[in-house]
């Protein structure tokens with residue numbers, strides 16, 4: 001995986017299993033050019049995310065590890081932030097106070113329901129309604145302009161929940177909104193190891209994103225050093241087959257292209 005980047009990784013500061021250093025060493029071992037950390041930041045008091053009061057610790061640790069390994073790898077400072085409609089100002093305040101390279105905006109909640117881990121409410125709506133709700137939130141997240149990267153775009157399929165009818169119109173509208181927002185989409189390979197056993201987003205979505213001119217970046221959603229750059233070869237094959245010839249990277253929230 002020489003010359004590549006992995007922009008979605010979690011350390012023990014949120015719900016990852018190891019500290020930054022072990023993740024960085026694994027990334028060096030795999031030959032990556034850049035590793036970006038993206039620990040969870042959530043306005044809700046959940047045990048899998050950093051709380052605002054702890055953020056200076058995260059910044060300090062990132063700067064320390066970046067300095068220590070700067071001769072071997074570039075360490076990027078990102079966060080994966082939960083989007084909540086109506087909380088844009090509070091989210092902006094947190095983002096603006098951190099020296100970040102990028103912000104991944106993710107939707108893990110529909111109202112108070114964390115559909116990403118709690119399966120109890122699946123079936124409350126039809127799958128079509130669930131998709132409309134989820135992608136409605138994704139559209140709001142993109143429109144907020146807060147985020148550089150839209151996280152695991154079709155994660156609503158995680159537990160193999162698929163729409164009853166074709167949702168092409170919903171997907172197209174979502175892609176239009178993302179394109180207009182200027183955000184990019186990540187090809188997150190973590191979904192391959194989840195029940196849906198597919199990249200998030202999958203091929204159809206990538207084709208839609210390409211047709212709208214939405215750039216992509218690449219990430220593993222690693223929660224353990226062994227997961228860094230997982231499934232990157234098939235991911236690159238899929239991107240090239242789809243028609244993507246570059247991915248994007250970020251430096252202090254400025255984007256540049258990396259040929260693949």
Ligand SMILES: [Zn+2]
Pocket residue numbers: 080106108151152
């Ligand atoms: Zn996530």
Ligand SMILES: [Zn+2]
Pocket residue numbers: 008010080221
């Ligand atoms: Zn994540």
